[in-house]
Amino acid sequence: MCPAYSTTFAVLGIAPEPYAVTPTLTARVGIAALGEEPVHAIALRAQVRIEPHRRGYTDEESAGLIDLFGPRERWRDTQRSFLWMHCATMVPGFHGGAQIDLPMPCTYDFEVSGTKYLHALREGTVPLIFLFSGTVFIRGATGFAIQQIPWDREDKFEMPVSVWDDLMAAHFPNSGWLRLRRDTLDAIVAYKSEHGLLGFDDAVTRLLDTAEDTS
Numbered sequence: 001m002c003p004a005y006s007t008t009f010a011v012l013g014i015a016p017e018p019y020a021v022t023p024t025l026t027a028r029v030g031i032a033a034l035g036e037e038p039v040h041a042i043a044l045r046a047q048v049r050i051e052p053h054r055r056g057y058t059d060e061e062s063a064g065l066i067d068l069f070g071p072r073e074r075w076r077d078t079q080r081s082f083l084w085m086h087c088a089t090m091v092p093g094f095h096g097g098a099q100i101d102l103p104m105p106c107t108y109d110f111e112v113s114g115t116k117y118l119h120a121l122r123e124g125t126v127p128l129i130f131l132f133s134g135t136v137f138i139r140g141a142t143g144f145a146i147q148q149i150p151w152d153r154e155d156k157f158e159m160p161v162s163v164w165d166d167l168m169a170a171h172f173p174n175s176g177w178l179r180l181r182r183d184t185l186d187a188i189v190a191y192k193s194e195h196g197l198l199g200f201d202d203a204v205t206r207l208l209d210t211a212e213d214t215s
Contacts, residue, residue, distance in 0.1 A: 006034040007042075007149055009132045011157040012099065016167040023171045025104040025163065027087075027130070032097045040139040042091035042149075046102060047131040050117060051156075053079045054127035064120030068113060081129070084114040093139070108168055108177045118164045119176070125158035 010030040017024040027046075033039050053075075057065065062072050069078040087104050109115055118126065132153040138145045168176075180188070192203040 007136065007153065008032045008034070009130070009153055009155055011128075011130055011155050014104070014157065014159045014163055016163065016170060017103070018170075023106040023108065023167050025106060025167060027102040027104055027157075028099060029102050029130075030097070030099050031091065031094070033094070033136075035138070037138045037145075038093060038095040039091075040093045040137040040144065042134055042136050043088070044091050044100075044102070044132065044134040044149075045086065045088045046133075047086055048084045048104065049081050049129050049131065050084050050114060051081045051127045051129055052117065053081075055124055058122065061120050061122055065117065068116055068120075082113055084128070088134075106167060108172055109179060110177065111179055118161075121161045121164075123161060125160055126164065128157045128159055130155050130157065 008031070012028040012030050014025050014027045017026045031042070052065075052069070057072075069075050085104060085106070087102055089100065089102050091098065091100050107115060110119070132149055132155075133151065134149045136147045136149060138147060188200060188203055191197075191207070192200060195203070195206065197203050197206065
């Protein structure tokens with residue numbers, strides 16, 4: 001088994017990646033290597049989790065979180081840390097310390113718990129925890145050695161909700177994504193054509209209005 005290498009990690013900031021084709025955040029991560037040998041490279045991985053119990057919520061936000069946590073009186077039991085994403089990057093060689101960019105690919109799929117959670121927030125910050133792991137390649141006097149990042153390397157970060165809002169506004173301005181079964185999509189397409197509607201928004205809005213009128 002490869003020994004653990006003494007490294008520490010700190011998340012310094014998170015911002016939208018302006019030139020990415022798909023929605024991507026970039027985490028600026030500071031790395032400190034406490035060993036004497038220069039680091040040749042690091043195959044860095046991070047599990048990013050959301051810790052919802054670390055912040056408060058307005059009534060409007062709590063209404064949007066019912067699908068995830070149920071009514072507010074149950075939150076003591078239901079608000080648990082949950083996975084948002086896995087991300088990875090190759091860190092080039094350095095000696096002592098470095099700052100690197102960690103890509104964080106995002107989705108606006110409302111089937112994903114992280115998207116549901118983030119969509120419900122209106123202000124404040126998103127309580128994140130980064131769990132780091134990976135392999136360190138060390139270049140010493142006698143050649144290369146491979147060591148593992150210790151399992152307990154982690155860092156908490158409060159990401160402003162505005163960072164997520166800016167990212168989604170850049171890629172999906174005033175819109176979002178819903179995944180539907182094929183038969184449901186076919187039915188909406190047929191309804192739209194049958195009623196001469198211009199877009200799917202018009203079809204869904206009319207269906208909602210009809211449901212309200214008959215309720």
